[in-house]
Amino acid sequence: MRKFLLLSCVGAAALLANGATFANDELIQLSKDPKQWVMPTGDYANHRFSKLDQINSDNVRRLVPVWTFSTGVLRGHEGGPLVIGNVMYISTPFPNIVYALDLNHDGKIIWKYEPKQDPNVIPVMCCDTVTRGVAYGAGKIFLYQADTTLVALKAETGAVVWSVKNGDPSKGETGTSAPQVVKDKILVGISGGEFGVRGSLTAYDLKTGKKVWRGYSMGPDSDTLIDPARTTSLGKPVGPDSGTNTWKGDQWKIGGGTTWGWYAFDPELNLVYYGSGNPSTWNPKQRPGDNRWSMTVWARDADTGVAKWVYQMTPHDEWDYDGVNEMILTNQEMRKVLVHFDRNGFGYTIDRETGEPLVAEKYDPAVNWATKVDLDKNSKTYGRPLGVKKYSTEQNGEDVNTQGICPAALGSKDEQPAAYSPDTGLFYIPTNHVCMDYEPFHVSYTAGQPYVGATLSMYPPPGEPNMGNFTAWDAKTGKIVWQKKELFSVWSGALATAGNLVFYGTLEGYLKAVDARTGDELYMFKTPSGIIGNVSTYEHNGKQYVAVLSGVGGWAGIGLAAGLTKPTEGLGAVGGYAALSNYTALGGQLTVFALPPSF
């Protein structure tokens, strides 16, 4: 640790001399070191790719669990550990304990931080009391608590350096996302789209915790940090009040568009990329208009928060297809793009300088609510999805059960992040293969109470036996290269490595490794509980390790625990409802794998 600090101090001095921002370059450099895992997304491009290849497709069948750690908390364990030098940092679901574990001593606890939070925040967390991880920057570990407190802890001791409150749980605002350190700031989102919360992304000063900027997902331009003449959508300036003029009256004030997913950063363009969630309520009839800028890919200036461009993927959402999934930054030929697998079932490739959508193809053939996204620049519906009337809950109306919509509200993919391998050029997507009936009905708003307004039934696509797929995707052509069926939705974050491997976890609890080119299953191990965490890898004392959190929960634990609403016809001997509760119970454990000593 000392050597690392010394090196980084020397580095800092050199960088400050150049006028560069310390934390920015520190993290960029650190994220290039495959031995460490320094931010929740692995790197700013959100690749979830490691150059480590000691574990590879030739030897992974010999992988074994080598140490484990019980977090002491039972509830859904999303996210994953950070590894900085010889220390691993883990955060747990509520009460959001942070552990610093000593990798030199089998995960001995160096320090533990347990915040005191009012348990009344628990019932306003729609989809389990999850957190998606801590962040690191400038010698501090940053925890974003369920009650929206953002706290900076000294990485060596866990002592509180500063603490700030980002939101108000009594209005349904909570914190579930992992924060992201960008330059000299730390970014946090907000959760509560099912509680009428108006979403925002906020930047705090890394050193002091002072608020630097906040960009809302809807509202007047001063709130959304939109420049009417310069912020563009589909190549054209959005004009004044774009965050209010597609809402009825004051509805934008409880507009949703929450920001609980992942945040990517391009240091050269100085842009932060993320997506906003569903408009509030789930009943589309109550909120006429496109509901901008919910369901939107945002590109904001890292220093000022001002939006450079926006692109709304699902205008006037009728199905709860939050747009918060990760933005994976890559190059396509010479073009700087981002690839985004949206809840709505479309895999988008978007020019990340201009916001122009280049590709939008279904990454699950079962997707049926729209035929395609119109990419004809001359068309009146340019950039918009062409909806299918039969599956439109808006057109069928309130108190009508719209049936057979694919994907279900949990999307073809939820927050569980995909991985990208520069070696194969492929994207590896953990997907859901579930459809739904959706019936909207009128609801009234009370601050701090659920503001949902629809009832769902979920089931796999008729006649199909599986509720999940692990999919390899070519983003240039928009085509599936290979797919592995899984009984349940694949709810873990994927990891791709230079060892020609891709790792993911299943809801029954298996950690699996597959050949990155062919998808052949090479290894699996059943961990103590269903996996909704993100697989990561690091190296310590010359040996490569793979780590994943187990602990079933999240929305998968709600919708799938007792099985779906209709029997899964294709399952035969396995059983009608294929309930997750037949495979796994609650848990809270980190499992770390490596090759046995002879390797």
Next chain:
Amino acid sequence: MQISRLVRAFSLALLFEFGTAAMAEAPGDPKAVKQDDKGKYLDAKGDPTFNIKPDGAVDWYTYSGNRRYGDCYVCHGPGGEGSSYAPSLKDSLKRLNYAEFYGIVVGGKQDLGAGQNKVMPAFGDNKNVMCYIDDIYVYLRAVSVGALGREKPEKHEAKPPSAAEAEKACIGEDN
């Protein structure tokens, strides 16, 4: 929040008033023996219950309850079957009677510790729940005795006009 505390206190008082007999007393025979003036079916004890015709058509309140259950779905899962952290209401309603159910929905519940930290909110001042609490109860009651499966009941009685009026009066003028 002030209101829900009052309501919580009231509901607790209610439970105490009924005495320990009410706490221990199981729901009883769900057979509908009469209807009130709003078309709601009641059992022999006078508690709300479901009514399902031989052709499978459910009464209006059971049908409505299946939809309004949506606010409970987010923790208790589809068909009241439970999630990884919230109990199966299908099981709970075998044991809890109407008064106990009402008290818990109004006042909430906390079950902290043992690594779990389960908290149910107080819905006492949530109109989307309270205006339909009997609907939700009779729907879950039907599920708990196996009279209804997970699937949405399609056939149902027409909505009684008195039910529509009561709903309007309860919800009030809103967006």
